Amino acid sequence: MKKVDMIVKAPHFYTMQGEGVGYKSGVAMVVNGGKIEAFVDAATVDRDYKADELLELKEHVIFPGLIDAHMHTQMNVLRGLAQDSKNWMMFALQPFSNATTHDDCVKGSKVAIIEAVKAGTTCLGDYNEEIESCAEFIDKIGARGHLAQMFRAAKRKVYMPGELYEFDDEMGRREMKANIEVYDKWHGRGNIRILFGPQGADFLSPEMLLEAQKIVKERKTKMHLHVQQGDRETYQIVKRYGKRPTQFLDDLGILDEDLIAVHLTDCNDEETRQIARSGAGMVVNPASIGIIDGIVCPSVVFQEAGGNCALGSDQAPGNNCHNIIHEMKNVCLFNKIKYEDPEVMPAWRALRMATIEGARAIGVDDVCGSLEEGKSADFIAVSLNFLSMLPVYTYPMRNIVPNFVYSARGEEVTHSVVAGQVIMRDRKIQNIDEREYLEAIKECPQGVGERAFEEWDMLDGINNKYMREDKL
Numbered sequence: 001m002k003k004v005d006m007i008v009k010a011p012h013f014y015t016m017q018g019e020g021v022g023y024k025s026g027v028a029m030v031v032n033g034g035k036i037e038a039f040v041d042a043a044t045v046d047r048d049y050k051a052d053e054l055l056e057l058k059e060h061v062i063f064p065g066l067i068d069a070h071m072h073t074q075m076n077v078l079r080g081l082a083q084d085s086k087n088w089m090m091f092a093l094q095p096f097s098n099a100t101t102h103d104d105c106v107k108g109s110k111v112a113i114i115e116a117v118k119a120g121t122t123c124l125g126d127y128n129e130e131i132e133s134c135a136e137f138i139d140k141i142g143a144r145g146h147l148a149q150m151f152r153a154a155k156r157k158v159y160m161p162g163e164l165y166e167f168d169d170e171m172g173r174r175e176m177k178a179n180i181e182v183y184d185k186w187h188g189r190g191n192i193r194i195l196f197g198p199q200g201a202d203f204l205s206p207e208m209l210l211e212a213q214k215i216v217k218e219r220k221t222k223m224h225l226h227v228q229q230g231d232r233e234t235y236q237i238v239k240r241y242g243k244r245p246t247q248f249l250d251d252l253g254i255l256d257e258d259l260i261a262v263h264l265t266d267c268n269d270e271e272t273r274q275i276a277r278s279g280a281g282m283v284v285n286p287a288s289i290g291i292i293d294g295i296v297c298p299s300v301v302f303q304e305a306g307g308n309c310a311l312g313s314d315q316a317p318g319n320n321c322h323n324i325i326h327e328m329k330n331v332c333l334f335n336k337i338k339y340e341d342p343e344v345m346p347a348w349r350a351l352r353m354a355t356i357e358g359a360r361a362i363g364v365d366d367v368c369g370s371l372e373e374g375k376s377a378d379f380i381a382v383s384l385n386f387l388s389m390l391p392v393y394t395y396p397m398r399n400i401v402p403n404f405v406y407s408a409r410g411e412e413v414t415h416s417v418v419a420g421q422v423i424m425r426d427r428k429i430q431n432i433d434e435r436e437y438l439e440a441i442k443e444c445p446q447g448v449g450e451r452a453f454e455e456w457d458m459l460d461g462i463n464n465k466y467m468r469e470d471k472l
Contacts, residue, residue, distance in 0.1 A: 006031035034420035065122025070312025077108025079316035099451035119410030148197030148224035151175030202236035227261035276307030281361030286330035288314030310358030347405035381415035
């Protein structure tokens, strides 16, 4: 009898091996040294193995941990303040963003990370102007962090429609240096990987983009970049360089396998195919871009061109939540409507985007994204004894994946495990007291609101109008 760290028993496992969902039943999962050692016959596992911990989940299904590949958790302190506006970034968000302190942002980030973990996310792709506090908190919880420190040379201010951004390359290089420093301190520490995060092609000079790429290559990591994220970016690049952003990036040599390209909001189909063929991964953020721009990003075209596409929740002022189950449903729903075809983007494909395809898109498939021997034991347990998951059919078809994608809300996730360590048990995150962080964020709104008011009122955006009309 072999002694191991953990045995996981459940009636259903979705491993994501192969081209489908890798369904297994009648097995137990053996975990040792933080990794998956084997799937063995459930009837004989106790004869061959003795575990320090038995997770016996008789009414659950086991999935790989979910991946949220693109998040701005520090914007969570502004949840719900910038929706329903045609000029989301400058007129809706910017007055509030300008009014936040670093302390506000850190408090918001911690609540967003808790929210994501409690909805089944085990790998968080955070992307903020300061990332060390996020790394510290993710590490404290025990989750996996895939983090980029965002930097830019464009001055931070409200720009009027049609106004070109003002560049301050000295500021941009200071911020890029800060990304290097956090990489040197955190990359490879615990479950943390550090990426480099230029904000977008329109926010940096070509020279700085190439400097960032050189750093990425030298450190064997990835560039996390907003790519053609809207007509705002397209306008800026065309006015400066006389070409659209995808061609601009290709001419610079930025499009390659070390790029994580986020959004592609304003890409046409050929530009989307061009990025997919380059080997870059894509992150699509269905709810956020739907709310901000009223657009369905071209993830289907990207996938049909052979590219790997991950899901992201983006930020709470545009999406309102950090819940990848929410994004699985939305990517299915929006594409079915876009193509007027209910067979486009089936539930199983969205689940792959949240797990193994997402892992490939951002370069963590060597560690997670599927339940396979030798990979990290990153998995979640979802209760089947829950209103949204009942009834359960296994014959003549299984309805577990459709129910998870289309019906679940996040509270069905009872356990989360990362590298063989239980980070959430029976809905309780193990290494923190959630109440402390929920109370802390309640201190922020009064100060942010007071500081934002003058600029917000001067811009007089749609939500100011709604306030006057008693519609908010």
